[in-house]
Amino acid sequence: MGEVMRIFFLGDIVGEPGREAIYKRLPSLRKEEDIDFVIANGENIAGGRGITPKLSIDLLRAGIAVVTTGDHVWDQKEIVDYFPTEPRLLRPINWPEGTTGSGSVVLETAKGKVGVINAQGRVFIQPPLEDPFTRTEREVQRLREDGVKVIFVDFHAEATSEKIAFGHHLDGKVSAVAGTHTHVQTADERILPGGTAVITDAGMCGPHYSVLGRAVDSVVWRFRTGMPTRFPIAKGPVELGGLIVDVDTETGQALAVKRFREIIDEATPAT
Amino acid sequence: MGEVMRIFFLGDIVGEPGREAIYKRLPSLRKEEDIDFVIANGENIAGGRGITPKLSIDLLRAGIAVVTTGDHVWDQKEIVDYFPTEPRLLRPINWPEGTTGSGSVVLETAKGKVGVINAQGRVFIQPPLEDPFTRTEREVQRLREDGVKVIFVDFHAEATSEKIAFGHHLDGKVSAVAGTHTHVQTADERILPGGTAVITDAGMCGPHYSVLGRAVDSVVWRFRTGMPTRFPIAKGPVELGGLIVDVDTETGQALAVKRFREIIDEATPAT
Amino acid sequence: MGEVMRIFFLGDIVGEPGREAIYKRLPSLRKEEDIDFVIANGENIAGGRGITPKLSIDLLRAGIAVVTTGDHVWDQKEIVDYFPTEPRLLRPINWPEGTTGSGSVVLETAKGKVGVINAQGRVFIQPPLEDPFTRTEREVQRLREDGVKVIFVDFHAEATSEKIAFGHHLDGKVSAVAGTHTHVQTADERILPGGTAVITDAGMCGPHYSVLGRAVDSVVWRFRTGMPTRFPIAKGPVELGGLIVDVDTETGQALAVKRFREIIDEATPAT
Amino acid sequence: MGEVMRIFFLGDIVGEPGREAIYKRLPSLRKEEDIDFVIANGENIAGGRGITPKLSIDLLRAGIAVVTTGDHVWDQKEIVDYFPTEPRLLRPINWPEGTTGSGSVVLETAKGKVGVINAQGRVFIQPPLEDPFTRTEREVQRLREDGVKVIFVDFHAEATSEKIAFGHHLDGKVSAVAGTHTHVQTADERILPGGTAVITDAGMCGPHYSVLGRAVDSVVWRFRTGMPTRFPIAKGPVELGGLIVDVDTETGQALAVKRFREIIDEATPAT
Ligand SMILES: [Fe+2]
Ligand SMILES: [Fe+2]
Ligand SMILES: [Fe+2]
Ligand SMILES: [Fe+2]
Ligand SMILES: [Fe+2]
Ligand SMILES: [Fe+2]
Ligand SMILES: [Fe+2]
Ligand SMILES: [Fe+2]
DSSP states (O other): OOOEEEEEEEOOBBHHHHHHHHHHHHHHHHHHHTOSEEEEEOTBTTTTSOOOHHHHHHHHHTTOSEEEOOTTTTSSTTHHHHGGGOTTBBOOTTSOTTOSSBSEEEEEETTEEEEEEEEEOOSSOSSOOSOHHHHHHHHHHHHHHTTOOEEEEEEEOSOHHHHHHHHHHTBTTBSEEEEESSOSOBSOOEEOTTSOEEESOOOOEEESSSBTTBOHHHHHHHHHHOOOOOOOBOOSOEEEEEEEEEEETTTOOEEEEEEEEEEESOOOOOO | OOOEEEEEEEOOBBHHHHHHHHHHHHHHHHHHHTOSEEEEEOTBTTTTSOOOHHHHHHHHHTTOSEEEOOTTTTSSTTHHHHGGGOTTBBOOTTSOTTOSSBSEEEEEETTEEEEEEEEEOOSSOSSOOSOHHHHHHHHHHHHHHTTOOEEEEEEEOSOHHHHHHHHHHTBTTBSEEEEESSOSOBSOOEEOTTSOEEESOOOOEEESSSBTTBOHHHHHHHHHHOOOOOOOBOOSOEEEEEEEEEEETTTOOEEEEEEEEEEESOOOOOO | OOOEEEEEEEOOBBHHHHHHHHHHHHHHHHHHHTOSEEEEEOTBTTTTSOOOHHHHHHHHHTTOSEEEOOTTTTSSTTHHHHGGGOTTBBOOTTSOTTOSSBSEEEEEETTEEEEEEEEEOOSSOSSOOSOHHHHHHHHHHHHHHTTOOEEEEEEEOSOHHHHHHHHHHTTTTSSEEEEESSOSOBSOOEEOTTSOEEESOOOOEEESSSBTTBOHHHHHHHHHHOOOOOOOBOOSOEEEEEEEEEEETTTOOEEEEEEEEEEESOOOOOO | OOOEEEEEEEOOBBHHHHHHHHHHHHHHHHHHHTOSEEEEEOTBTTTTSOOOHHHHHHHHHTTOSEEEOOTTTTSSTTHHHHGGGOTTBBOOTTSOTTOSSBSEEEEEETTEEEEEEEEEOOSSOSSOOSOHHHHHHHHHHHHHHTTOOEEEEEEEOSOHHHHHHHHHHTBTTBSEEEEESSOSOBSOOEEOTTSOEEESOOOOEEESSSBTTBOHHHHHHHHHHOOOOOOOBOOSOEEEEEEEEEEETTTOOEEEEEEEEEEESOOOOOO
16 A cells, blocks of 8 residues: 545635635645645635636645636636646646646656546536537546646536536546535545545535525526526625545555635635 | 524435435434424425325325425326325426425424425526526515525526525525426535525435436436436435525524435344 | 507517618518518517617607517616606516516507507516516406407417417417517417417517527527627628518407518618 | 439438439439439338438339438437448548448449538538538548549538538539538538539438428427327428539539429329
């Protein structure tokens, strides 16, 4: 058995409240939990819609090693040209060949290589992309042939059936598969028989009293009336939703998995 | 303050494994948890597809007071004519006027009246029904005018946004709103400011090692190939997913909420 | 038998090219075709997205008696407050009770009353609205009880199954049902056994060399790459798509139906 | 300039009425219209659901050179194993690599090679397949490198935007693109600037008084009530919907295009 690498994954970061809470809490959390590697999904960090180059830089500076995304990846236009310049910022791997950016990255750490892959589902989510099952499997194989044992996958998808099936599909081939996109943490974290840790959705990092991070009244009004409205980012306490996975660096198998869920009362920026 | 009524809600029961586990475990659980009233969603109890008159009777005999359903309600043809004969079996309330069966029921208990309402969402779920927000609100108002304080709502829906907004919409008007349909329990149970307990999804009662209760290999194969196949109910240990809510019978407000999640190793029928 | 009323219906008007072509061509067309009453769908008249108060006024001044809409009805925010002031501007009738505006109107003409109803489908179209089948039927009944015989329905919907079923549903109860929304005229105009003229889609009034009125290159690029882009209104010749229906004013039945489809080479404003 | 090849394409054949009408009418039509090559979409030929080996053989024997399909391709289980044995029976080309059967075929004729490609859209149609734009383009390139000039594409898709964009995408690269799947013929046949004939939907070959070939009452009842029911194939006169394209065999460009639409009163089998 090799060393144990502890990976901390944070679900969709929503707006300023989400990111400020992370900047404030992450340093202490790293120590408390003895974390080796941090990954976060940043697809909603720019006011709920996408990510900018500056915010991507901020996340990396805050100690997040890899930033994943999802269906909101291109919401901020300037990110398109930024993608090729930052290999630690990922877009789903199953975009068509030739799409800017990359869907995976391998980083060197003190405990060896870590591969991160980002993929997107095709049920109840837009736009239609190439098959995530075959694309991810192919990339996993490529990484493993390159000697990468520790592999973490963020599967950004809506339907529970697709997400659970995807985890089983990769069981024994990757260290962990964390679902994102629904912004609601599920209570089904587990290690599958082949040694892959899974959770259907890691949850979000954003306003706790909200609808997916948005102000409650605006979303309720929309559902009740159907009329167009804006959905401002909600205020108040912030919840951080994520997953902590211990991986055996020699086998790449998950040794332990636990959900992370914390409510941060004052989400003011650290000074 | 009135008495405390403890309500136990069980998410979608899947096939024989799900129902046998309930028949076996429910009696002891009632005592351990001191439960007053049990509600269960039975939309997948007949081999995963709908519910039959016989299975509806079995559930009621097993001590479940009200059986809710969802998009699979009519899967078994003989249930259509059975509906008008059994008021404790509900279909979503937002079916068009004139549809057979009912979407709500009020039962007398030792601790007073309990109202149960079943509604269905409209995002990523078929068929299109009438607006659940207004229909449910109207029914809640009717029940409250009849003096019903304790009201439990099963909102069968897919999208987290619709489900969370729905809970907020009813906050302060009902005792609890439990989501169903995704078959994956969420970790976000809470009591909203107005006193309504909510959870985005209560989870399912069905095979633990499965995709929504179905055999893993068949579903993974379907996603990988797209080819038609059958999805047998999975075997092995069964998980029971649900919610326990303590309600103040005088105000109708939730006093406490906790998720229920248990893995039952041997789901063999009780003898 | 009563008089014959000739109704001319124009499908979704797209942007400036569409409306300018109508302003230019409609006067001569009225004479050539001896038209009594003109209805047009204006949901895309404001640069492809919705309709403004000014453009609504322009259409009515140009001799269009009633303007229908569809899923794009609220795209221009200022139209919301304008709706209650203009009964000849319709939004789909199956929006929830309490929604601003109206889904039907009855106008007096030299040949008697004409009722126009606008409804929206629920398959492959957003947002989810109330059941169009029952809502429209109820409104038709109300109009008929008020002595309105000539009734024209614009059913704004995507799926051919829903559109054709809707026409049959109203057969014998209204004079005509014209589908809109796909922007492509169908070749299936006919009079059903009960005397109702139908067409699955009347087509659009907009740039002929385009994708639904939008510049070809932008839409093709979007489908090829999936990347976000803007979809400018296309240039060049304009096609006018519509339906001409002759109605017996005494019975309300359609006597004749023909598609209207014309390519206008120079869509410059009339001077 | 080369010879002129006249290709006759028939839209989705629905059930026994559709196929019997074709068997009866095709021989005379071939002579009247001087047709060189016949293609038909057979995805609904087996009672509305898929195609069997026997029905595939019947179509080929009736003089149809190539049979295309669509989302209903696998509805009849026995067709799966039959596919590899019959290269003239196509399934959409954008199924994942490794899927049984083929999405294109090249046949020798008296006037040279004819290539036929079948693809499926991804908007409002299931299941999610690989990108049809790139897959079809790649196959077209392969055929052209093999010297095939005359290429006909059946694009089985729902959304008019995707279908029209697809035609433009292939303009100048293939002889014709005919849409299928909606079962309603569109009135927009044309030749694009690059020489490709297109129509958004060729229509169906099935019962004329019906909803997509199904009995009117059953479908209307379904939309009105939402309740499950069976959708029998309708009776009565049959409509044949298709497209006739004249192609220059040297350039592969379309020289002329016309819609074909005919109502056959007695669709009884030829004796
Ligand atoms: Fe998100
Ligand atoms: Fe997302
Ligand atoms: Fe369900
Ligand atoms: Fe279910
Ligand atoms: Fe439109
Ligand atoms: Fe529309
Ligand atoms: Fe189809
Ligand atoms: Fe079809």
